[in-house]
Amino acid sequence: MHRTTAPAAEFQPFSQMNTTPLIDILLVLLIMFILTIPAQMHKVGIDLPSPRPGLAAQPETHRLAIAADGTLSWDGLPLADADLVPRLHAIAGRPEATLQLQSAAETRYARFDAILADVKRAGITRLGFVGNERFRF
Numbered sequence: 001m002h003r004t005t006a007p008a009a010e011f012q013p014f015s016q017m018n019t020t021p022l023i024d025i026l027l028v029l030l031i032m033f034i035l036t037i038p039a040q041m042h043k044v045g046i047d048l049p050s051p052r053p054g055l056a057a058q059p060e061t062h063r064l065a066i067a068a069d070g071t072l073s074w075d076g077l078p079l080a081d082a083d084l085v086p087r088l089h090a091i092a093g094r095p096e097a098t099l100q101l102q103s104a105a106e107t108r109y110a111r112f113d114a115i116l117a118d119v120k121r122a123g124i125t126r127l128g129f130v131g132n133e134r135f136r137f
Helices: 021-037 081-092 108-123
Strands: 063-068 072-074 078-080 098-103 128-130
Touching: 063 081, 063 108, 072 081, 078 081, 078 098, 081 108
Parallel strands: 063 098, 098 128
Antiparallel strands: 063 072, 072 078
């Protein structure tokens, strides 16, 4: 019976190190290290005001609506253009007063911009825009 032997090159040792087990161990150590690090919480000290006893007063809210043709209404009542600035100055003096600005979708931008400029000149700092949900894309 004749035996065949493998060539001599197959029995030579590898000259490179097998790094697969080393990578596996390093990966396990990295995961364990990440899991054992305590999560740091960033805290900012804030002095919050304490509530005063009694009922809180409802803030004064006024709604200025601009119709599609540019006419104004104040809290649902028609308002002349000449009466707008005095009313804005009247509520600007009260810091708790809030103005809500509502505009129809067809209102011209120039009209809206002029009214917004009047609001800014009056010094109103608490301003909200009402009804702009329908303008989302």
